[in-house]
Amino acid sequence: MRNLMMVFGIFSAIILFFLIYPxxxxxFLTDAESLGLTLSSGAVIKALLLTLEAAxxxxxxxMVFGVPLAYVLARFEFRGKKLxxxxxxxxxxxxxxxxxxxxxIAFGPRxxxxxxxxxxxxxxxxxxxxxxxxxxxxxTPLLVDxxxxxxxxxxPYLEGVARCMGAGPGRTFYTIAxxxxxxxxxxxxxxxxxxxxxxxxxxxxxxxxxxxxxVLVIEWFSVYGLRYTxxxxxxxxxxxxxxxxxxxxxxxxxx
Amino acid sequence: MDFxxxxxxxxxxxxxxxxxxxLHGVNLEAADGDYMVVLGPSGxxxxxxxxxxxxxxxxxxxxxxxxxxDVTSLPPEKREIxxxxxxxxxxxxxxxxxxxxxxLRCRGISENEIKRMVKRxxxxxxxxxxxxxxxxxxxxxxxxxxxxxxxxxxxxxxxLLDEPTAALDPALRWSTWKLLRELHKRLKFTAIHVTHxxxxxxxxxxxxxFMNEGKIVKQGSLSEVLSTAEAVRYLGDTNIIKGRILEAAxxxxxxxxxxTHIIAVIDGExxxxxxxxxxxxxxxxxxxxxxxxxxxxxxxxxxESLEPQGPLVLVHTRSGENLMLxxxxxxxxxxxxxxxxxxxxxxxxxxxxxKRIA
Numbered sequence: 001m002r003n004l005m006m007v008f009g010i011f012s013a014i015i016l017f018f019l020i021y022p023x024x025x026x027x028f029l030t031d032a033e034s035l036g037l038t039l040s041s042g043a044v045i046k047a048l049l050l051t052l053e054a055a056x057x058x059x060x061x062x063m064v065f066g067v068p069l070a071y072v073l074a075r076f077e078f079r080g081k082k083l084x085x086x087x088x089x090x091x092x093x094x095x096x097x098x099x100x101x102x103x104x105i106a107f108g109p110r111x112x113x114x115x116x117x118x119x120x121x122x123x124x125x126x127x128x129x130x131x132x133x134x135x136x137x138x139x140t141p142l143l144v145d146x147x148x149x150x151x152x153x154x155x156p157y158l159e160g161v162a163r164c165m166g167a168g169p170g171r172t173f174y175t176i177a178x179x180x181x182x183x184x185x186x187x188x189x190x191x192x193x194x195x196x197x198x199x200x201x202x203x204x205x206x207x208x209x210x211x212x213x214x215v216l217v218i219e220w221f222s223v224y225g226l227r228y229t230x231x232x233x234x235x236x237x238x239x240x241x242x243x244x245x246x247x248x249x250x251x252x253x254x255x
Numbered sequence: 256m257d258f259x260x261x262x263x264x265x266x267x268x269x270x271x272x273x274x275x276x277x278l279h280g281v282n283l284e285a286a287d288g289d290y291m292v293v294l295g296p297s298g299x300x301x302x303x304x305x306x307x308x309x310x311x312x313x314x315x316x317x318x319x320x321x322x323x324x325d326v327t328s329l330p331p332e333k334r335e336i337x338x339x340x341x342x343x344x345x346x347x348x349x350x351x352x353x354x355x356x357x358x359l360r361c362r363g364i365s366e367n368e369i370k371r372m373v374k375r376x377x378x379x380x381x382x383x384x385x386x387x388x389x390x391x392x393x394x395x396x397x398x399x400x401x402x403x404x405x406x407x408x409x410x411x412x413x414x415l416l417d418e419p420t421a422a423l424d425p426a427l428r429w430s431t432w433k434l435l436r437e438l439h440k441r442l443k444f445t446a447i448h449v450t451h452x453x454x455x456x457x458x459x460x461x462x463x464x465f466m467n468e469g470k471i472v473k474q475g476s477l478s479e480v481l482s483t484a485e486a487v488r489y490l491g492d493t494n495i496i497k498g499r500i501l502e503a504a505x506x507x508x509x510x511x512x513x514x515t516h517i518i519a520v521i522d523g524e525x526x527x528x529x530x531x532x533x534x535x536x537x538x539x540x541x542x543x544x545x546x547x548x549x550x551x552x553x554x555x556x557x558x559e560s561l562e563p564q565g566p567l568v569l570v571h572t573r574s575g576e577n578l579m580l581x582x583x584x585x586x587x588x589x590x591x592x593x594x595x596x597x598x599x600x601x602x603x604x605x606x607x608x609x610k611r612i613a
Contacts, residue, residue: 157344160311163331164338165405166361175357179348 023237029227030234038231043216048235051212054128055196058135059189062143067185070147071177075156089141096138096201103133104206130207138199139192146191150184151177186250194243197236261323263287263445264336264413269307269317276303277469278314284474285413285447285462290439292456293449294480295466296489301449302341304466305415308447309338321412332361337406337414341421343398345390351401352386358409376408379438396427400434407438413445420455432458432613453481453490454613457497457530465489492569494533494580495612500525507606514576518551519609530613537608538582540570541601542592551606556580558598561589570594572602 038044073085091099107113107124114124122129154177162172178185200214208215213236221229262284269281278300285291295301306312308319310331319327326334337358345354352373359369377383380400390398399419406414419435420428436459439446448459449466456463456477464474465486473483480486481495498512500523510517510531523529539550546553556572559579563569568589570582580602584594594600 155342155344157340157342158346160306160309160331161338161340161344162346162357163311164309164334164336165358166332166335166409167357168330168332171361176346180346 026230026234026237030230034227034231035234038235043211044213044232044235047211047213047216050128050131050210051197051214054131054135054212055193058132058139058196059143059193061132061136062139062192063185063189066140066143066188067147067178070144070185070188071151071173073144074148074151088144091138092141096199097205099134099137100202100205103130103137103202107133108206124206126207126209128210131203131210131212134199134202134206135192135196138202139195142191142195143185143188146188147181147185150181150188153184154180183250187247190243190247190250194240194247197239197243261286262320263289263322264308264447265318265320266304266308267318267320269304269314269319271303271307271312271314273303276300278303278307278317279469281317281466281469281471282474283447283464283471285445287445288443288461289445290435290459290461291445291447292460292463292477293447293466293471294453294456294463294486295449295451297451299451299466300469301451301466302417303469305338305417305447305449309336309415310334311338335412337409337411339402339406339414339416339419341418343402343419345398345401345405347390349389350386351382351388351390351393354390354401355386355404355408357405358411362409372408373404376404379407380404380434395423396431399423399431403434403438407442407444411444413447416446416448418450418452419448420450420452428455429458429613435459453495454530457495458613492535492581492583494535494538496531496533496578496580496609498529498531500527500529510609512575513578515554515574515578517554517609518606519611520607521609521611523611529611532610532612533580533604533608535569535581535583537604538580539603540582540584540588540592540594541603542598543601546601546603548603549605550603552602552604552609554578554580554602556600556602558594558596558600560596561594568594570600572600574602 069088073081104125105111107117109123109125117124124130124133158180159172159176162176163169167175198214200218203212203215204218211219217229217232217236220232264285266281266283269278271278276298281300281304283293283304293301293304303312307314310326310329314327317327318325321334321336346357349357355373355376356369359372364372373386374383377386380403382397382400382404385393385397390401393401420431423431432455450456460477462475463477463480465472465480465483467485467489472485473480481490496512496517498510498517500508501511501516502509503523503525506520506522508519508521508523510519510529512531517531519531521529554574556574559571559573561568561570563586566586567583568586570584570589572580572582574580582602
């Protein structure tokens with residue numbers, strides 16, 4: 001048993017080293033001067049703010065449309081439910097480049113929706129809303145699945161008793177179901193937000209401009225090389241770690 | 256439309272098939288102020304019946320009438336029926352106060368009035384000291400009182416209770432029955448309470464029904480209900496005796512039951528209404544009228560009927576005003592004693608054989 005534990009310990013240490021060493025090497029490779037220069041670069045700040053804004057707006061849009069869908073999937077049985085669930089999960093398996101291409105085909109300037117979208121100020125190519133559309137597409141399964149699990153875990157009697165006590169379906173939803181599933185919804189929203197922050201493949205196709213932070217990283221890497229990109233990578237990594245810590249905190253949070 | 260039903264709540268010919276659980280033409284009526292106990296084994300469809308009355312499930316066919324009006328298609332919030340499920344269903348994210356205030360807020364009552372009404376019901380149920388706590392921090396008994404307060408704070412037409420004491424220990428169950436009895440006496444609410452526990456039915460029912468395999472077998476007084484063949488099979492042969500303690504001292508009590516005095520080794524206070532059980536094999540049948548025995552209970556009785564059960568005979572007897580007791584005797588003893596309906600006999604049993612169940 002002791003020998004087995006030793007072997008397992010060594011294997012575990014190797015994989016942990018493989019995971020943690022890239023972060024450490026990135027920190028050691030970054031110098032304060034290049035970090036300062038990167039942080040004061042107008043292009044970086046602009047790309048970072050754009051990414052944060054698009055990720056946040058896409059997450060809010062997803063919450064508005066995804067939470068009702070999650071509730072319907074958790075609470076009701078209907079014909080075609082499996083198909084709806086499969087459609088919701090589809091973005092998980094679609095390659096990133098394909099996401100960009102299909103959104104361009106479906107909602108881009110040459111699509112049948114283009115006149116309608118232009119009417120409300122949305123052009124789905126090289127625009128802020130094209131970025132938001134990509135983020136919504138890739139984030140949907142993360143938010144809907146988490147929220148659905150949250151709603152499904154609520155004892156149906158908690159809602160049933162509220163109805164008996166005089167609450168209509170709407171009041172029951174926002175006073176009972178929504179608060180009780182809040183942790184799952186927030187977890188899903190944060191995962192969708194983090195997924196949006198990391199998206200780049202689809203954006204290279206549908207929205208190279210305006211540049212998001214990941215597109216900027218790729219551009220700097222191709223044009224200026226590795227050393228020039230290190231500080232920018234560290235900034236992105238720091239944001240990811242903050243999101244990760246918040247996510248862990250929400251998962252551990254109890255009523 | 257007049258359905259010719261005077262009951263406050265009525266289920267008329269309800270049918271519902273959920274595979275494992277079914278309702279087969281259920282008819283049930285509870286009048287205003289009734290404490291109706293629906294007794295039956297697990298899987299009889301009791302919870303399903305309550306869910307149909309509450310509006311949480313729609314029956315395949317049949318009607319739910321409230322005050323004579325058909326509410327079968329009405330959603331639960333339009334029925335004015337409070338539901339108290341087995342796990343109490345307190346909302347864990349709300350304080351006790353907000354749980355109790357919920358039905359009042361749904362009706363747009365002012366916050367000042369809500370405070371007054373919650374205070375009144377929480378005083379009544381002695382939970383005013385826990386109003387700021389969350390349900391997860393409460394004991395089982397406290398949770399149950401909060402659920403009751405929530406059901407009583409607004410003048411619902413009736414309260415549906417689904418095995419509310421199932422999760423409690425015996426001591427707490429007794430005190431809950433006492434509480435429910437007192438509350439019902441004071442507030443005169445209408446209740447439909449389902450349980451598989453006969454003692455609970457004895458402790459609470461003003462009316463009762465026996466339910467089995469998705470059907471109401473019999474509805475009426477508890478003694479009528481328990482006299483049905485299905486109920487007898489469900490109860491087994493145990494004698495259930497409802498009585499009142501006349502005297503109690505040194506762990507013994509003298510109990511008056513339907514005009515007959517019984518001595519039992521039980522705890523209790525004089526004046527307390529109790530329910531006793533007595534196994535039929537603990538009763539000895541004699542033909543002599545006077546005898547010396549160590550058994551503390553010696554009753555004169557008349558044989559009502561004889562029920563052969565293999566090598567045994569279950570003898571149905573009547574003592575005092577109307578105390579019905581069953582006793583086992585071997586077939587050969589029955590022949591030896593020449594027992595037949597109308598035979599005068601003496602029943603003997605020890606005080607320790609009588610158990611208090613409620």
